[in-house]
């Protein structure tokens with residue numbers, strides 16, 4: 335890996351053999367910056383989707399609610415019947431009848447604190463927690479419909495699953511976007527490197543005349559483009575990170591769109607973007623140089 | 632050390648050189664002459680591996696060029712100093728950097744080697760032009776800079792293509808003296824030129840063989856020069 339060593343050694347004289355001017359350099363800088371900016375957003379999207387999925391699967395895991403609506407005089411009997419059913423259902427860890435205060439707390443956001451809950455026909459809620467194996471929701475529903483006609487089983491997993499699937503989809507979308515961005519970066523660097531190599535055919539001829547090997551000539555171009563991609567991507571990443579920071583964040587209640595920020599160690603990830611861009615530029619230029627130098631021989 | 636054995640070179644336009652056999656033995660001094668377009672530059676390019684014969688065998692330092700990879704050719708170039716027909720510099724680098732280029736590309740640009748460049752620059756009389764850019768040089772200065780670059784690696788062979796192409800008589804004599812000096816140091820020298828006056832001027836100073844390309848073939852020029 336002579337070219338990696340030359341890259342790190344920072345041989346300024348080696349760098350200078352390729353003229354510093356030319357639109358290819360600016361093209362590389364700009365596209366690396368733009369791609370890095372987009373990559374930061376794709377990353378933020380992926381991480382936010384990850385967090386969302388985690389939250390949904392953790393907070394709501396192993397939970398279900400039984401809602402019992404019945405005439406006031408029948409309610410206690412139905413609750414007792416439901417508790418009896420739950421007691422004998424495999425997979426149910428515990429079941430607890432919510433107190434009036436707890437029910438009021440749940441309704442407060444909608445009806446205010448002074449709700450006279452005793453006088454309303456509010457369904458009675460029973461919080462059910464599952465064991466690790468979980469219970470068979472279909473079977474439980476069948477038994478409840480026979481023994482407790484006013485009961486509705488609200489199995490959280492039912493609406494959680496599509497949400498989890500959506501979060502997973504979003505995460506994939508983020509990763510696919512990252513891969514596409516890397517591919518587009520590689521394509522643009524390849525085009526720019528090809529153009530630079532073609533524009534410098536005369537310089538390559540002079541270098542060959544004085545005994546330069548292909549590896550030496552290629553390394554000069556690889557160095558040039560790798561450093562430009564690194565610089566451009568670093569700038570794009572910085573701007574992207576600032577933009578992500580400035581996105582309004584409503585905290586945990588928000589969805590994907592409002593929870594786009596990086597949290598804690600997530601801040602490490604965008605820092606990988608410039609390194610990745612440099613690596614992409616390194617290999618793209620290396621293969622472009624190899625091809626062009628063969629053609630010019 | 633450079634040996635042609637029934638070498639031919641053709642390109643799309645037909646055969647340019649036919650049945651060339653010759654040797655550049657160490658320490659020899661050759662002129663290569665012939666009308667413009669007769670193939671002098673092509674023959675020099677064959678000598679330093681820039682072109683590959685289309686027939687016959689050409690050995691450079693004992694190796695058949697047809698067998699050499701591009702890296703091998705690059706290594707051979709480090710032992711063959713070339714003054715190209717139109718000099719060929721990197722125009723964005725100073726004259727000094729251009730002269731040092733062979734050292735740089737072969738990773739021999741050590742402090743000692745770089746210190747010796749000053750001496751070389753004064754030998755070709757370019758000390759005060761060291762930091763100029765090549766496009767700022769006159770014809771004679773370009774040729775001398777190209778010569779300095781050609782000899783910086785202490786090559787065994789020096790090939791000069793029309794080194795006096797666009798310089799006045801005085802300057803061409805100066806360049807000739809430099810090349811003769813190199814030959815006296817034991818270097819093999821070959822000069823391609825259509826300038827018969829230069830050849831005549833050299834004959835009194837050096838034992839030179841004059842080869843002429845005529846009708847695609849190489850002949851030893853006789854007493855008519």
Ligand SMILES: Nc1ncnc2c1ncn2[C@@H]1O[C@H](COP(=O)(O)OP(=O)(O)O)[C@@H](O)[C@H]1O
Nearest residue numbers: 642643644647666667668669670671672673674
């Ligand atoms: N690869 C090639 N393609 C096209 N033309 C060529 C090629 N090689 C040589 N020639 C032609 O062959 C002729 C000889 O060229 P050259 O070796 O430069 O002659 P000289 O140096 O004696 O003037 C020129 O007319 C040149 O255009």
Ligand SMILES: [Mg+2]
Nearest residue numbers: 671672716792
């Ligand atoms: Mg010529």
